[in-house]
Amino acid sequence: MALTYDLAGADLSGFLRPREDGAQTLELLVKGIHCAGCLVTIEREAGALPGVSQARMNLTTGKLVVTFAGGGGDPAAVIQALERSGYTATPFDPGQAAADHDREGRRLVMALGVAAFGAGNAMMFSVPLWAGLFGQELGPATRVLMQWLSAIIGAPCAVYAGMPFFESAWRSLRAGRANMDVPISIGVILTLAISFVETLLHGRDAYFDAAVTLLFLLLIGRWLDHQLRVRARSAAADLLALQAPSAVVVGADGRERHMPLSEVAVGDRLVVRPGERIPVDARVLSGASDLDNAMLTGETRPVPVEAGEICRAGALNLSGALRLEALARSEDSAVAAIARLVEAGAQSKSLYVRLADKAAAVYVPVVHSAAALTFVCGWLLGLGPREALLRAVAVLIITCPCALGLAVPAVQIAASSRLFRRGVLVKSGAALERLAEIEHVVFDKTGVLTEGRPQLLDAAPSAVAMAAPLARASAHPLARALAAEAGPGPSASEVLEVAGQGIEGVIDGRRVRLGRAAFVGAPAGSAGETELWFGFEGEAKTRFSFSDRLRPDAAQAVAALRRRGLTVEILSGDLAGPVAEAAATVGVDAWRAGLTPAEKAAALDDLRAQGRKALMVGDGLNDAAALAKAHAAMAPGTALEASQNAADLVFSGDQLSAVVEAVDVARAARARALENFGFAALYNAVAAPAAMLGLINPFVAALAMSGSSLVVTLNALRMHVAGTKT
């Protein structure tokens, strides 16, 4: 839900960040930029405002940083100026996590640069060795010199560039596990050690260049993986910024100010206009309205509230402006209980062992016993300790999992960029792996199978046409749906909206009312459905009923999931009637209605206990815990912040087929990754015995390593065409 600020008199100064030199900066997320022209317009418009010393637009991230010299800046003026030029801007709170993440990215790039430098230069001194020039033009003394030069450049570079791997391996070993970085680290360290020994003893087998080149290739894989997470995280942050976690606080002087949600204190006076969400748990001071609790409970029927009543954070204010008193801080609101459930679920998810680490668990012991075996057998068979050790190390080096290190990240980056173009955001590589394993799909109803907006049920066209002029004058979602059904036309005059009750006006000189049964003067109807009553004064009243419409491709998507061998189930917090109807329409037999958030989470726990891996697709706060408990989770882009955080994938657009495509791509990615592992196993099956028998020289090793990385990467690129069939 994009927020439209009512900017007349709005005070957004809560979003200004003070700088050390007294200036203030404001970060804005700007939408609708396409080209260099937009860049100039935005920077000129923002830069020309009073008090602005600098405006710098970042086209890659879509963020505008405005600096106000001397403070006292007015964010609303900047947003208004941009709006006049045709761009929508939203205040953005960057947060600490993003900055830390960026630091890690720079470190990886620097390691990559150092590895590239080391590989290129160490290689230079290895060329004469590979070309077989020694013994002909060059003597042994030159060879030792070359090896020393190679060592001086290669070794420090390898140590620096290898740090990310060494650190990760050390962490993993301390936790009592062996991940893929353990054999990588052992391979690199042993290669360096044996190369030094060989150089000192004036031997031939110095592989400083190989160690650095290996790290260079591995760092490419590591960097790709990092980029994937950064892009997903920044896109998720942008989505959240558009949901604008801000609240309108009324100060002691009566002025209204927009504040970041985290700065709302207990006792603050808040104003929530129709169409906005209740920011924190609060008591109504004045005003009356209807609240849509669909995001909290899944119930689609609006609930009336008036002064003195409590409303919970996350509810959508439908009809009248409310003045509230905050009863809790954002972190302590009703949402917090759900957040704790989410945390518990996330912990169980972090126990998931990634594909590469599963492979490492098999790979590491096999390779290390093969090396030990080579050493022991070699010595026993009379090779002598030095030669036996050299061969054992050769086994370790040749089996150093370069291809394995690239195998999974290369596939996952290709898979997620494919999904990204389709409007599906993948939060992590592990999410794709889990998604590929699912066998059962659980849908929430409201906002997932349905569009989450009320739609007029079959009503007589004459009645719709009669009520339309009054409906057009109202902003209430039900009246909007009625007006949309009727199409454009005249509006009623002398309109008076009674908050939480209905709307009154004059059509053709006659007084007319549209709203609740009691307000219009009709007998109270069945409570099960969402309804509006309409009638001229003193005449019979007409009833309009509304329901949430299914997404157009919901039935199709469910059928497509079935064809893929998945079972489908609906878990909803809504009443049994609407759920049964939706289930029948999309063709799902298994459904449960009226569930609380805890019951939904428990249902997912049951599935897990039965050993069934479930995908949960949900959008509401009531789904957040279930999303976190599920083996894999997806949420639509319209979902609440908590649900988007709990989900592994977020899809935008109206199409539910995004779920089907995500499953397809995840399965294809898994197949490609397994193929890559298969290839790496084959490579090792050939190379390791060759190394055991002492048949591998540095040139063959270098060719084999680069060749295997290339094959793995090319196989990953096949992801771009995989799963295009429906």
Add this chain to the structure above:
Amino acid sequence: MNIVLMLAPMSVFLALVGLGAFWWTLKSGQYDDPRGDASRILLDDPDDRPL
């Protein structure tokens, strides 16, 4: 032979200069907005007008 003793350190030194330059580009944030920088070069900066 002596030429190798001269050329080898020289090549390493040149490569180090390159690495230093890379480090500088990274530190000064030149990879923060590749799309924007690609566009900016096309713009007529008012400061660049011929005198």
